[in-house]
Amino acid sequence: MTSLASKALPPHYYFDPEVFLYEKEKIFKSNWLFAGTQSAVNQHNDFVTFDVLGYPILIQNIHDEIQAFINICSHRKCKIQLKERGNRPLVCPYHNWSYGIDGKLKGIPKNSTDFEIDTQTKRDLSLKKVYLERCGNFLFINLSKPKIGLRAYLGNFFEILEDLSFSFPEQVKTGSYNWSANWKLAIETVLEVYHVPGTHPDTFSKIADDSCEVLLEKCHNSGHSDLHLEPKKWWGFIRKKLKLPQHKVYTEYNHFFIYPNLAIGITNGTLLSVQTYLPDGVNSCTLTFSLSLTKKSQNTQSGKDTPKSLTALKKAAISNFCNFNHATLEEDREMAEACHKNLLFADTSGILGKCEERISHFHRSWRQDVL
Template structure:
């Protein structure tokens, strides 16, 4: 038989599985934070949850630092928004911190706390590993582990190139899915479902074939585009004065384990998603759309973008909604079934994802067959 066994349904709703994933998958992996240009100004920040750990990546006068996003005083979140611009100052009692996590300010310290330098040092925020690949930022919560370039392998050069090419933000947002995070990831790891799930959308966009490459849990799926979207994007590039990537001109899709997906359309548009666990059967899909840089190196005005971006932003929304509905349908059946599904050769990217997941969790979690 060519087909191979998928993960047991229990691992898509089991609390112990998620507990192990948080520490052994997310906290030990390099997890995508955002783009450097999103936190280029002093006091800019991005927050995210990495496993069990709230993290803030903040700009301190040009120095970027990844720190625990929890005040040492009464455990309030330091930065409460997903992105923003404010000093690293607790909104509860105004304790403040430096780029290395050191406690820098305590109101009424002399009269009410009496913290000396040694006491302040013990209250410093934990600092995490932060590294960049081109314009992309990644964080690793675990103290020990491979460097980012070792973790990414051949994908380091790919991400470096595309992150420096696709520099014009178009749209960002998030969706709530009633699915386990793994099931959400799996929706983008094969084109076998396109005819059934996307007959009027993606099926008319790309051809039903894919060329796959992989390194550990990271994978590539290169799919030829239909003629119509190529013609549309040729016109869009002319109108917006965009360059076209010389390396990626079809539909080129990359998955970076554990939860980052990047799709490139005709060397012109980047669609990026991360899939964040919010519970055993809930996840949050965070997305960003970015266009290729302009030929003249300038910035495209919002008015010019508006004339054309509604087309592809609506297309992106429709595709994600179609995937959400079918994923939630599958999730609803997981607790009713006690046997694993099967995966065909056409779903080999999911197999690589599962192999990396098993490698991370197996020493800490009994796996069901």
């Protein structure tokens, strides 16, 4: 092995069920995980739900306190909130057992005649809380008692993420994809630009350089690539017409990876992409994404007074970059799935060059947790 190249993880680490069990315990139940935005649960009784490796998670606004719980009623184990998002009290839809702040059991229909559950037992029947902390508008959860707080976990990236969380408030697209590939392979597709000429000749190659300035921060990392002139002109035109501000710092293609599974990309200081990669099992994962724009200027016309031409332009612009996002992710999915199939028959580790040092850093963090 040369001084610049290094070995990737051994192939069986990507498909061994026993390794996956260690990942569940040592990585996904032990680290801070991105869980969405506070703006999604701004009002009393707003909620969102999702699963993390089978654990049903509920984040709910209870009188302006944002709290997270395991979404399981203490009575007969029904989910308390059945929908992915909405606004309703913390009341189980099955038998109307109700809960309050900190998941404390408040109400039991027919308690005096059929249960006689006393105050202490009610406390014992509280919902199981999940640790939750904020970084600006971003929410993170931890399924175990955290070894360190979120600020310490993110290190120097905390203030960067805090700023980004408030700078792109207009969410214009969300979605998810199922990939038939191990979650680590999916993440590796966004941790280097070496693959751009081969994998993205008609998409990403058209907008950014295939070189990257890398920064390593604790178990996280970032990579920044210069944009080409034409996409800068296009985004400049969009900002001018729609009166969108540009982020003052991140004006190229700027990318942050927050271990273990959060990827954040900023395009020309105007568009924010947030992606998470959660394993569904050892052989598949779900990629969830959102796309958001910078905040409109206060003097920007809105609603019914917005000129039809600007409304059409905005729709066209959103359609343009949403289609671009879809095409790029599909190209990455094809490569990740092809690699996953081949790893079953590989008997040696892959080779990582200096241009893939973000993957090497990801692997070091993974080893530190799992091995």
